[in-house]
Amino acid sequence: MAADEGRRGGGPAVLFLHPDLASSGAERLVLDAALALRSRGCRVQIWTPRFDPGAASRRRCRWGVRTAGGWLPRSILGRGCALCAALRMAWLALHVLLLSGESADVFVCDQVSACIPVLRLARTRKKVLFYCHFPDQLLTKRESFIKRIYRAPLDWLEEYTTGMADCILVNSCFTASIFKETFKSLSHVNPDVLYPSLNFNGFDTIISADVANIVPKRRFLFLSINRYEKKKNLVLALEALHDLRSRLDAKEWSEVHLVLAGGYDEAVQENVEYYEELKTLAAKLHVEEQITFLRSFSDEQKIVLLSSCICVLYTPSNEHFGIVPLEAMYMKCPVIAVNSGGPLESIVNNVTGFLCEPCPNEFSAAMEKFVKDPALKRIMGAAGRTRVLEKFSSEAFTEKLYQYIHNLMQ
Numbered sequence: 244m245a246a247d248e249g250r251r252g253g254g255p256a257v258l259f260l261h262p263d264l265a266s267s268g269a270e271r272l273v274l275d276a277a278l279a280l281r282s283r284g285c286r287v288q289i290w291t292p293r294f295d296p297g298a299a300s301r302r303r304c305r306w307g308v309r310t311a312g313g314w315l316p317r318s319i320l321g322r323g324c325a326l327c328a329a330l331r332m333a334w335l336a337l338h339v340l341l342l343s344g345e346s347a348d349v350f351v352c353d354q355v356s357a358c359i360p361v362l363r364l365a366r367t368r369k370k371v372l373f374y375c376h377f378p379d380q381l382l383t384k385r386e387s388f389i390k391r392i393y394r395a396p397l398d399w400l401e402e403y404t405t406g407m408a409d410c411i412l413v414n415s416c417f418t419a420s421i422f423k424e425t426f427k428s429l430s431h432v433n434p435d436v437l438y439p440s441l442n443f444n445g446f447d448t449i450i451s452a453d454v455a456n457i458v459p460k461r462r463f464l465f466l467s468i469n470r471y472e473k474k475k476n477l478v479l480a481l482e483a484l485h486d487l488r489s490r491l492d493a494k495e496w497s498e499v500h501l502v503l504a505g506g507y508d509e510a511v512q513e514n515v516e517y518y519e520e521l522k523t524l525a526a527k528l529h530v531e532e533q534i535t536f537l538r539s540f541s542d543e544q545k546i547v548l549l550s551s552c553i554c555v556l557y558t559p560s561n562e563h564f565g566i567v568p569l570e571a572m573y574m575k576c577p578v579i580a581v582n583s584g585g586p587l588e589s590i591v592n593n594v595t596g597f598l599c600e601p602c603p604n605e606f607s608a609a610m611e612k613f614v615k616d617p618a619l620k621r622i623m624g625a626a627g628r629t630r631v632l633e634k635f636s637s638e639a640f641t642e643k644l645y646q647y648i649h650n651l652m653q
Contacts, residue, residue, distance in 0.1 A: 254284035255652055258347035260335055260362075262328050262355045263317075264294040264308065269354055269376050271566060272414070272439045276351070276374075277307060279641035280648065288347075290339055292331045293317075309345075311338040321512050325379060325397050329357035336361035349651050354379070356404040363407065370651040373408035375434065377418055377563040378425040382474070402426045410651055412437045414564040415585045437647070438588075440640030441569050441631065446546060457544055458535040461500035463614050466552040466576075468545065468567045469559065470506040471514040471538070476581075476601065477503055477521055479558040483606035485528040490611045499614070500533050501556075502548060507538035549574040553620050554613045557586060560601050565589065568596070569635050572627030577620060579609045589635070595627035 257280050261273045273289065281287045292312040312334040318324045336358035339345060350362050353374040362371055380398040385391045405411065405426065411434040413419045419434050426432070458464070465484070469475040484501050491499065503521065507514050518536065525531040537544070549555070555571040557580035564585035568578045572595055580586040582598035592598040597612075599605035613619055 254280075254286065255348040255648060256286040256346060257288075257349050257351060257648060258339065258345060259287070259289040260332065260339070260350060260352040260358050261289060261291045262332055264289070264291045272374070272376075273353060275440065275442055275637070275640070276644055278442070279637065279644055281307075282641060283645045285645075285648065288345065290335055290343075292335055309343070311335050311343070317510070323393075325383070325394070328355050329397065329400065332358040333361050340365055349648050356401055356408070359404045359407045370409045371407070372410045372412065372647060372651060373405060374412045374414070374437070375405065375418065375422060376414055378421060381421065381425060402428060405429065406432065410647055411435075412647065414439055415588050417561075417584050417588065418563050435647075437640070437643055438635055439564060439566050439569070440635050440637045441566075441573055442637055443573065445542060446549075446570065446573055448543075448546060457537070457547060458502050459500055462498035463495070463500070464548075464552040465499070465501045465554055465556055465610060466548050466571075467501065467503050467556045467558065468505065468548075468570075469557070471517045471521075473513065473517055474559060475505070476558040476560060477505070477517075478524060479581075479601055479603060479606060480556045481521065481524055481528060481530065481534070482603035483556065483610060484530050484533060486603045486607035487610050487614075488530070490607060491614060495614055496533075500535065501530075502535045502537055502552070504537040504540045504545070504548060545570070546574070549576050552576060553617070554579060554596075554610065556606065556610075557581070558601070558606075560584065562586060569631055572596075572624075573631045575621075575624030575628050577613070577623035577627060579606055589630075591626070591630065595623055595630055 259273055259277055264270050277287045277289055288307045288309060290309050290311060292310060294308050294310050312331045315331045315334060316327055318327055332355040347369060349370045349372060351372045352358055354376055356373055359371050362369065379401055385394060406429045411432060413422055413434045413436055416436055419436055422434055467477060467480045469477060480501060488496055509515060525534050549571060555576055555578045557565060557567055557578055560581045560583050562584040568580060568586055568589045571578050578590055578596035580590055580596065580598055581601045586598060590596045590598055597609040599609055
């Protein structure tokens, strides 16, 4: 598409600032939000330090993506990621204001709030909407005194700059409660909940590819979709698979297969190390023949896998919201998830899937139900599709987001 297509429409000019257009739920939400506002006539652009247009989900918004600040490091010898992210976003905001020649009525930023005070430097005061996926300071451990000293000013900066936004949105009621508990000085702020939605058109695409072209074809195909990060607790999926073996006879076990599909970036050391750790564990548990590790898969492969699997395993605890359960349920695929965080708001226990304690025997007990009663997938899958259509439609997301932008401009 032409470079100016993102500016089409006579509505307000909305400029998104996002720290890294890589493979994540936050990225997908930003792209969907940009498309949603554009469909309502807004003139939209996305600015980011790093953008890879390779994935289909990113190609959808290629028309409106600009980059700046990519020359700044993402880390220093594998450390200082939070500091580098703050600097990259501050520089990005400075570039947008002083060097880009772009104008905006409303700025929308997410994940990293360090850019907000820079945006306040605009000659004409612009409104800023901040979408909080989860407080950044809770995403890292303080295992040493030096780490606590390093994080202290960054934690203060996050809280202070978040409070400078004109409107704050969060992705779930769970995140709203954590927001209130974490940012003590913002006790007067009550962030609104804007649930992520699905772009149904992408999932309604008919894919003719056979799942056997991706993984071995099995009757009982389980699927995990999550980035290769320790906090996603993919170990739970492997241990549940190992425990499931003791619940099945030899014939049933031979028809079981697990696909660990996840975002993977060779530039991220944790992705590389965790992938190797999982492969080692699979061999130790003697389940490597029943597992396929799929890294950085395409949207087309995801649709094929969701269409073919009997159930999705969603293993992170206290997940902020989690878009995977929505994708699975829309594709009429039940979900087994940990009974905490966002899944409590998206999954109905015993109706669209199962909510379990994060332990292998509970997950494997739920998995066994789908093996013993294959009709369960059809019943729960239908209920899941209905729930997504009623509660998480793109139309509802678009209307609510547009109203927030409209209200900011009044």
